[in-house]
Amino acid sequence: MGNATVRRRHSAFAAGLATLAMTLSLAAVPASAAPPTVDYVALGDSYTAGIGAGPYDDTETCIQTSGGYVDIVAKTGRVNLLVNAACGGAELTGGPTSVATQLSAPETLAALADADLVSITAGANDLGFAQIIGICATMSPTDCGHAVSAATSEANLSALTLALAETYKAIQATAPDATIVVLGYPLLFDTIDPPVTLPIGLTSQELINVGTVAINGAIEEAVNSANDSYGTNAVYVGVTGRFAGHEVNSGDSWIFFAVHIDATGVPQLDPRSFHPNKAGHRAYASALLAAVKPGQLVR
Numbered sequence: 001m002g003n004a005t006v007r008r009r010h011s012a013f014a015a016g017l018a019t020l021a022m023t024l025s026l027a028a029v030p031a032s033a034a035p036p037t038v039d040y041v042a043l044g045d046s047y048t049a050g051i052g053a054g055p056y057d058d059t060e061t062c063i064q065t066s067g068g069y070v071d072i073v074a075k076t077g078r079v080n081l082l083v084n085a086a087c088g089g090a091e092l093t094g095g096p097t098s099v100a101t102q103l104s105a106p107e108t109l110a111a112l113a114d115a116d117l118v119s120i121t122a123g124a125n126d127l128g129f130a131q132i133i134g135i136c137a138t139m140s141p142t143d144c145g146h147a148v149s150a151a152t153s154e155a156n157l158s159a160l161t162l163a164l165a166e167t168y169k170a171i172q173a174t175a176p177d178a179t180i181v182v183l184g185y186p187l188l189f190d191t192i193d194p195p196v197t198l199p200i201g202l203t204s205q206e207l208i209n210v211g212t213v214a215i216n217g218a219i220e221e222a223v224n225s226a227n228d229s230y231g232t233n234a235v236y237v238g239v240t241g242r243f244a245g246h247e248v249n250s251g252d253s254w255i256f257f258a259v260h261i262d263a264t265g266v267p268q269l270d271p272r273s274f275h276p277n278k279a280g281h282r283a284y285a286s287a288l289l290a291a292v293k294p295g296q297l298v299r
Contacts, residue, residue: 038116038294040079041175042070043102047121047185047284048086052256052275061096063088069276069284070119076285078294082111091125092163099167103174112175116297119181119288122167123219126160127151132211133188133274136204144204152214160215164222169230179297180234181288182223184216186243186255188274194249198257205249216240237291242283248273254280 042048050068057063064086074081085108087097095101099122102108112118124130132151136144150156164182171180189198189205198205216238223236246254256277258270276284 037078037080038297039111039114040070040074040081040117040119041108041111041115041178042081042084042086042119043099043108043171044086044120044122045090045099045125046086046088046275047183048084048119049088049090050084050086050281051088052272052277053281054278056270056272058271061087063097065272067278067281069281069288072282072285073119073288076289078289079117082115083108086121089125089130090122092122092167100170103170109174112171112178115175115178117181117292117294118171118175118178119183120167120171121183121185123160123164124185124215126163127156127211127215129211129215133208136208137200137269141201141203141207144207148207148211152211157214157218161218161222161225164219165226165229168223168226168232168234172226172230172232172234178233179292180232181292182219182234182236183284183287184219184236184238184240185212186239186247186276186280187212188248188255190245190247190250194247195251196249196253198249199259212240235291237287239284239287242287243280246280246283253277254283256280 046063048068048070049063050065050070051063052065053067054065056065064084070081070084073079085102085105087102090097090099090102092098093100099120128151132147135147168180168182172178187209189209191202191206191209220236220238223234226232226234243254246252248255248257254277256272256275258273259267260270262268
């Protein structure tokens with residue numbers, strides 16, 4: 001046997017040992033070495049509570065629906081949902097369902113201390129937006145215009161901006177390591193050439209959209225103010241672009257709308273109306289995940 005043959009066999013044996021060592025090394029890596037998930041807490045109003053995604057049950061003080069954007073995000077495997085404290089009808093302060101009450105709950109406080117990600121929708125209820133839609137649906141465009149103008153006056157929008165900024169500050173104080181994703185609201189109506197006729201006049205639809213734009217503006221301003229004044233780590237995520245072409249009166253609506261006739265023969269609006277449907281909540285989930293990369297949030 002020549003020296004060259006010995007050297008070749010020695011090299012092959014050494015390479016085999018190296019391969020075996022690498023294989024054993026990889027096999028020894030524990031399962032816990034997989035990329036960690038992001039601890040997630042959700043707060044806010046009916047949009048975060050999932051209203052519109054499934055059956056509506058108003059027997060609880062805090063109304064939630066399964067299948068909303070929070071649940072969709074949680075099922076991606078990229079986040080670990082600690083708690084969804086959001087409630088339908090929640091305002092920022094006051095009452096058993098408010099964001100302030102959500103924040104003060106022991107379970108939420110404990111979850112926020114560990115949170116890497118917090119999401120919130122809030123603000124529309126503080127301006128009485130549901131009541132405005134009711135006025136616009138049942139009264140004249142003039143009445144609708146007065147209601148929208150009163151709710152979105154400079155004084156009211158300034159107060160809302162301040163209250164929202166203070167809310168983001170309070171969230172960050174209890175979740176010091178978290179990124180706060182603040183989601184806006186979609187425009188409800190296609191006012192250009194809608195294929196679906198609704199029991200709300202086109203002028204009133206336009207006015208409601210104007211009100212939505214004003215609310216979203218206050219929310220975005222509040223995020224910027226909180227970041228600048230309080231050092232919060234908040235991100236505003238608008239959704240109007242994603243919902244364009246999918247308004248409630250479009251041919252492919254991502255917004256729930258239904259009317260039923262009650263026992264007395266009077267039409268009643270389904271309480272899930274004007275909230276994202278299942279497709280709409282998927283759009284919200286996509287907007288959240290596109291705005292923040294969960295893998296980059298892990299401490």
